[in-house]
Amino acid sequence: MWWPGNLVQVSLFRALHEEEKRAKGGVSRFQFFLIVITCSFAYYVVPNVLFPSITAISVICLIWKKSVTAHQIGSGLHGLGVGSFGLDWSTIAGFLGSPLASPAFATFNILAGYIFLVYVIVPIAYWSNAYGSKNFPVYTSSLYDVYGKKYDLDRVLDQKTFTLNITEYEKYSNIRLSIMFAISYGLGFATLTATLAHVFLFNGSCVSSFLCYAYIFALVLYSYVLLDLPQVHPETMAPNCIQDAR
Numbered sequence: 001m002w003w004p005g006n007l008v009q010v011s012l013f014r015a016l017h018e019e020e021k022r023a024k025g026g027v028s029r030f031q032f033f034l035i036v037i038t039c040s041f042a043y044y045v046v047p048n049v050l051f052p053s054i055t056a057i058s059v060i061c062l063i064w065k066k067s068v069t070a071h072q073i074g075s076g077l078h079g080l081g082v083g084s085f086g087l088d089w090s091t092i093a094g095f096l097g098s099p100l101a102s103p104a105f106a107t108f109n110i111l112a113g114y115i116f117l118v119y120v121i122v123p124i125a126y127w128s129n130a131y132g133s134k135n136f137p138v139y140t141s142s143l144y145d146v147y148g149k150k151y152d153l154d155r156v157l158d159q160k161t162f163t164l165n166i167t168e169y170e171k172y173s174n175i176r177l178s179i180m181f182a183i184s185y186g187l188g189f190a191t192l193t194a195t196l197a198h199v200f201l202f203n204g205s206c207v208s209s210f211l212c213y214a215y216i217f218a219l220v221l222y223s224y225v226l227l228d229l230p231q232v233h234p235e236t237m238a239p240n241c242i243q244d245a246r
Contacts, residue, residue: 005101019148033051040089047088058084072126072138079138080118126179133179141181145173 015029022028028034051219060074060083076084086092093099122205126133135148143151156169174215177185200207 004103007097007102008098044088048090051077054087056081056084056086056088060084078140080123082119116158117187118180121183122180125183130179131182132176136176136178138178139180140178144176144178146176147173151175 011029012033015033018029020028020030022031033135056076058071058074058076058079058081060070064070064074072079073082074084075081076086122138126138132146135146143153145151151173155172157163158164158165
């Protein structure tokens with residue numbers, strides 16, 4: 001199975017390395033690549049050098065400039081991004097990758113999970129002050145102490161060995177994370193279990209067949225090689241397993 005995102009790389013390598021005869025009045029793959037990369041570079045100069053503010057334009061923040069709550073809700077860089085939009089393609093594709101290379105079902109699946117996480121779970125957890133989350137910004141990857149200040153790593157690390165000083169750590173403060181970063185960090189571990197569950201739910205029969213054959217092979221190897229016994233045919237040892245695997 002090929003994931004569509006891999007086809008983008010295949011097209012790029014073909015454009016760079018495959019010899020192609022240009023059709024009359026048309027352009028070759030390599031020429032089209034040069035045109036696209038030139039236009040892309042010219043466009044990226046605008047939001048990244050000339051006009052960085054279009055990276056994330058927040059309508060709510062522009063209306064209520066002095067409201068902390070409005071900035072928490074509307075900021076596209078440090079808040080929930082409600083009413084915020086960006087004209088920089090790197091903002092759109094920087095985290096999840098290009099939506100043009102993913103099938104629609106994957107894009108909408110990610111969108112549904114994103115809406116549920118950012119606009120349901122995070123606001124409830126933050127404004128209910130779960131684990132003292134109001135002491136920190138809604139969205140940031142920085143570390144904080146119990147007082148809501150940036151965590152001073154120099155106080156808990158030995159500068160010579162770069163090891164944790166447990167005594168100073170207990171005197172100073174435990175590490176605190178923003179609510180968005182903490183939930184995202186937890187979901188990162190959850191995806192590992194979700195991957196295994198997905199494999200067994202959608203490819204369980206294939207996995208069970210493989211494990212069955214591996215078990216039979218191990219028994220044959222043990223009896224024939226290690227014990228120096230006459231070779232035993234696998235079907236005589238586990239006919240039911242072979243039949244189920246087929």
